[in-house]
Amino acid sequence: MTKVKKKRRVGSNLYLGLVFLFLYLPIIVMMVFSFNESKSRANFTGFTFKWYADLFENDLIMNSFWNTILIAVLSSVIATILGTLAAIGISNMKKAARKTVMNGTYLPIINPEIVTGVSLCLLFVSLAGFFGLQFGFTTVLIAHITFVLPYVILNVLPKLRQMDKSIYEAALDLGCNPWKAYWKVVLPEIMPGIFAGFLMSFTYSLDDFIITYFVSGSGFQTLPVTIYGMVRKKVNPQINALSTILFVVVLLLLVLMNIKSAKSAKKAKEKNY
Numbered sequence: 001m002t003k004v005k006k007k008r009r010v011g012s013n014l015y016l017g018l019v020f021l022f023l024y025l026p027i028i029v030m031m032v033f034s035f036n037e038s039k040s041r042a043n044f045t046g047f048t049f050k051w052y053a054d055l056f057e058n059d060l061i062m063n064s065f066w067n068t069i070l071i072a073v074l075s076s077v078i079a080t081i082l083g084t085l086a087a088i089g090i091s092n093m094k095k096a097a098r099k100t101v102m103n104g105t106y107l108p109i110i111n112p113e114i115v116t117g118v119s120l121c122l123l124f125v126s127l128a129g130f131f132g133l134q135f136g137f138t139t140v141l142i143a144h145i146t147f148v149l150p151y152v153i154l155n156v157l158p159k160l161r162q163m164d165k166s167i168y169e170a171a172l173d174l175g176c177n178p179w180k181a182y183w184k185v186v187l188p189e190i191m192p193g194i195f196a197g198f199l200m201s202f203t204y205s206l207d208d209f210i211i212t213y214f215v216s217g218s219g220f221q222t223l224p225v226t227i228y229g230m231v232r233k234k235v236n237p238q239i240n241a242l243s244t245i246l247f248v249v250v251l252l253l254l255v256l257m258n259i260k261s262a263k264s265a266k267k268a269k270e271k272n273y
Contacts, residue, residue, distance in 0.1 A: 027247060034240035051237040058238060064226035065242075068206060071137075071222060075144035076201040082145070083152025083201075084194055088182070090153070091160040105150045116147060117214035124215060135217025143215045144205045151204065152197035159193035160186075192264040199257045203250055 037046035055061060090101055108116060120143045127133045163186070171181035187194075209224035216225055223246070227239055 030240050031244045031247070034237065034244045036237065036240075039237055051241040055238045055241045061223070061226060061238065061242060064221050064223045067137075067220060068222040068224075071140055071144055072202050072205040075141055075148055075205045076198050079145050079149045079152050079201045080194060080198045083149050083197055084156050084190075086149075087153045087156035087160060087190075088186070091157060105153055108147050108150050109154075113147075113208075113210040117143075117211040120146065120211065121214040135215060136220040139215045139217070140212055140220060140222065143211050144208065147208070147211055148201035148204050151200045152194075155197035155200060156190055156193040159190035163189045192260065195260055196257060199253055203253055206246075206250070 032044065034051060035047050035049070036044050037048040037050070090098055090105075093101065120139075124133055124135060124139045124142075128135075133139065167185050167189070168181055171185045172178070176184065207224065208222075209228060212222050213225055213228070216222065221229075223242070227242070230236055230239060
């Protein structure tokens with residue numbers, strides 16, 4: 001039995017290794033060739049930081065990068081505030097109303113991005129006739145808030161369900177008004193969900209291409225749209241360098257989110273004891 005278990009363990013580890021190799025080998029190859037001295041995508045001729053230096057001197061890419069960061073930060077912050085308030089409101093609804101609202105919350109997530117992008121594009125075209133709305137920063141920001149908002153709500157709601165409601169009632173009994181009770185008692189309890197919702201919103205906004213492509217216009221571009229335009233002509237080694245940086249940034253965000261979740265789980269476990 002011991003030998004059989006060992007064989008199964010070796011087989012499962014080998015299978016897991018092959019899966020990870022299949023998933024991450026293309027990324028590893030891209031990262032290696034971002035340091036390639038030549039423009040060749042097949043032969044590694046020497047190590048260099050040239051493409052990273054050229055990347056930071058490329059005005060088009062750098063402008064698109066700062067546009068992407070600005071949109072990601074603003075949309076994440078606004079969506080986190082609105083989503084937290086919405087989650088608190090939804091948690092206080094009656095069962096039938098809550099179920100209806102939650103079904104509407106799931107729609108932007110399960111809806112194909114191309115449908116969302118085309119719908120928002122048509123909406124902004126119609127609004128342009130009435131309010132003179134131009135495609136650019138404003139339309140991209142509204143679009144990003146729209147599709148990341150449900151992720152905040154779905155991260156905050158479980159924390160509200162887990163929270164002991166008697167703590168909020170105790171705060172009211174001790175003299176807090178509703179706003180102060182929410183600020184001092186409820187928000188600290190649901191902060192892990194808020195933080196997770198913010199990080200998820202930031203990551204999705206940073207990475208989005210399809211919806212942004214339909215609502216950005218010609219005067220305002222984010223990195224994914226710029227990269228798409230560059231790749232259509234020729235794969236520049238600067239794109240490898242840029243993709244490597246983006247991958248490392250997203251990886252660090254995920255690691256931070258996991259560390260935060262682990263600490264929250266540890267604190268919750270210590271509270272129970």
